[in-house]
Amino acid sequence: MTERSPTGETLHRLLHAYKRAMRDGYAEAGIERTVGEIRVLKGIARNRHGTAQHIADRMRQDKGRIARLIKRLVADGLVVRQPHPDDSRSQQLELTAAGRDLADRIAAVEARAGTRMAGGLSEADLARFTELAEAMIANLEHSQDNAS
Structure with missing residues (x-):
């Protein structure tokens, strides 16, 4: 599994x-x-x-x-x-x-x-979400670029 x-x-x-x-x-x-x-x-x-x-x-x-x-x-x-x-x-x-x-x-x-x-989320929550999502995107793009 x-x-x-x-x-x-x-x-x-x-x-x-x-x-x-x-x-x-x-x-x-x-x-x-x-x-x-x-x-x-x-x-x-x-x-x-x-x-x-x-x-x-x-x-x-x-x-x-x-x-x-x-x-x-x-x-x-x-x-x-x-x-x-x-x-x-x-x-x-x-x-x-x-x-x-x-x-x-x-x-x-x-x-x-x-x-x-974003309803009900604070500005700090949204900023942290954006930061984390950008880091995840960079991780995935970096690993794809290295695989090429």
Whole structure:
């Protein structure tokens, strides 16, 4: 019988509860986008004038997959491509007015879910949770980088 990790199980349950809250929040807000599209849209909002490669690197995803997601967002009028001033092979990505509006709506849904999740916890508890979660992420990423 394999040994269970209580920490892993707790994180698994937290992730699923958060994902469920996000899906419900997006549905209530009328946001009908895939998780990938939402993540790319948020990445563009965070990194003004970024490129598909920047988004792919940050998300640790294949650039081809990111390019397909960006293509859908461009086709739907949420993102525009601009020539990169320093690299003629690259294009900068920017949100359109409709893309900024959607990014704002997504941020509002996430803020509500975060508030619900943190209900009743002190600022110190939240700061410690963030510190611990960042350390765990670094541990996992470090062990993955060493395995490569």
